[in-house]
Amino acid sequence: MSASFEVIIGLEVHVELKTASKLFCGCSTTFGAAPNSQTCPVCLGMPGVLPVLNQEAIRMACLSALALHCQVRPVSKFDRKQYFYPDLPKAYQISQYDQPLAEFGWVSVRPAGGDVKKVGIRRIHVEEDAGKLNHLGQRLGDAVGSLVDLNRAGVPLIEIVSEPDLRSAEEARLYLTELRATLSYLDVSDLRMEEGSMRCDANVSLRPVGYAGSVEDLPRVEIKNVNSIRNVQRGIEYEIERQRELLVHGERIVKETRGFDDATGQTYSQRSKEEANDYRYFPEPDLPPLVLDVSWIEDLRRNLPELPDAIRQSLVARGIPSKDAEVLVLDREAYEYWNAARSLYADERTLVNWMLSDVLRVLNLRNESFSQASVGPRALVELLTLIDQGTLSGRMAKEVLEAMFATQKSAADIVKERGLSQITDVAAVGAVVESVLTSHPAVVADYLSGKEKALAYLVGQVMKATRGQAKPDLVNRLLIEGIARESNPTR
Ligand SMILES: [Zn+2]
Structure with a gap:
């Protein structure tokens, strides 16, 4: 039997906002502190306490929503999402249900050789994070016990829910990469998937070609909490093939939540999936509706920093090849390094060539990023100037660059010490x-x-x-x- 299917993917991305304190109490949000050292009666869910909303979290959430082209609602409200699990001492999470902070946004993705595609964002809402369970064992299934750390309980999150517009694992990768790059320019989150400050759940279903029903009615599998963009892509690829195999053999897809095993590249069944009504959402009685001043929202919009789409355009307009421009745009630190260096050096293409070949190669060897680079923009420009003046050949300059990284000395000092000057006579x-x-x-x-x-x-x-x-x-x-x-x- 030959059957063809269309892939339908929607992503839910949780982003931790890097406010100094939690969403409803004054506890610190610093990552990596001793377990349960950053807690208080509010985030521990003691009876009789009242939440107080963190204004900075709302500012960061609005900024994110505006950068992702969403409409921010002047009035939204908080709701209780009930579930019982040891990482949530209140037995409910304060979230937003039917009136989220923002709606109707989009992220542009650029498939290789294809047209730019706008992927819809259905909603962005604000909620508090849960604590973290540390299982004593390899996997949840064979754990001999679990310890709970509530430092993370109450840390502000935004959840960014895409429309089911993605059609391949590659598009999902591009969406996440662009989303992360956009948020990186706002300084609202560390965006570290490996530390959990950005987390992604992927909903994957296959639609038989000719299917006339609603996408929402397709049996959907959710892949939970994958720890890197690459693994989201791998998990989706595996899931598409698994579902295709089942459907081709006339079997049904079970609606469920699946985990992803990094070592095997496979997804595995965790539990059947809850429906929204299983959570018995109801309005949070301890918080008034969140009413935002429209002029305050417009002020945020006007003061948005330069974002990836605009940066791309300006780089290409300056003659930077689009492939190089893409690397700079997606790595804010690289873009800022380039920006600092170009204010000191006129030949912007040469600069980008050096940055993305030799400098990047040494950075990778030394496990440094552009923001921590031992050879900063000014030092690199000094080196390039020695090439322009004829003191160094390109080949000699590569050697000098490595020595600069190793010794933190200037290019001129290394040339002098090593007697490296080029023979031009x-x-x-x-x-x-x-x-x-x-x-x-x-x-x-x-x-x-x-x-x-x-x-x-x-x-x-x-x-x-x-x-x-x-x-x-x-x-x-x-x-x-x-x-x-x-x-x-x-x-
Ligand atoms: Zn607290």
Whole structure:
């Protein structure tokens, strides 16, 4: 039986806001503190306490919503989502149900070779995080016990719910990458998936071609809490194939929540999925509706920083190749490094070339990011200036760059210490060229008979004799002139 299916994916992304204190109490939100050291009667869910809303969390949430092209509602409200689990001492989570903070946004994704596609954002709501269970064992199934850490309970989150507009695992990857890049320019979250400050659940279903019903009615599998964008993509890829196999063999898809096993690349069944009415949402009686001043929202909108779409356009307009522009846009630190360096150096393309090849290579080796780079924008520009002045060849500069990273010294100091200055003196290089030509008559003959590669060999000999310090274009020119003279002495 041959059957074809269309893939339907929607993503729910939880982003922890990096406020100093929690959403409804004054406890610190610092990551990595001793378990349960950042708690109080409010976030521990003691009876009789009252939540007080953190204004900074709402500002960050609105900023995120506006950057993702959402409409922020002037009035939204908080609701209690009931569920019983040891990571939630109140036995309910304060969230937003039928009147979320923001709706109707979008994220643009750019599939390779395809058109830009707008993926809808259905809603963004504000809620408090739960605590964290640490299971004593390899997996939940074989755990011998669990410990709860409530430092995270009450940390502000936004949940960003996409429309089911994504059609492949690759589109899901692009969506998450763009979403993360956009939020990175707002300074509202650490966005570290491995630490849980950004988490993604993926809803995956397959629709038989010709299916006339609603997407919402398709049996949907939710892959929970995957710890990297790459693994979200892998989990979705696996899930698409698993569901396709089942459907092709006439079996039904069970609506459920599945985990993802990084080691095998497979998803595994965890539990059947709850419906919204299982949570018995009801309005939070301890918090008034959240009423936002429209002029305050407009003020936030006007003061949004430069965001990926605008940055892309301006980079390409400045002559940066779109592939390089994409790397800069998606890595805010790289973009800021480039921005700082370009204010000191006119040749922006050369700058981006050096950054994304040599600098990036050394950063990766040293496990540094652009913001922590031992060689900062100013030091890199000094190095490039030495190339422009003819002091260093490109090849020598690569060596100097590595030494700069290793020693934290300036390019000029390293050149001086190592006696690295490039030989640009025509007479000095000319003398070496003459001796190389005299001692390699066969290679010269090869070159004259049309073997272009023979010239590279001769260049190599001159560079060897000058310890790599002869100016390469000068060597080339003098070799060609020398050969011409020898082969045609009358001219
Ligand atoms: Zn607290």
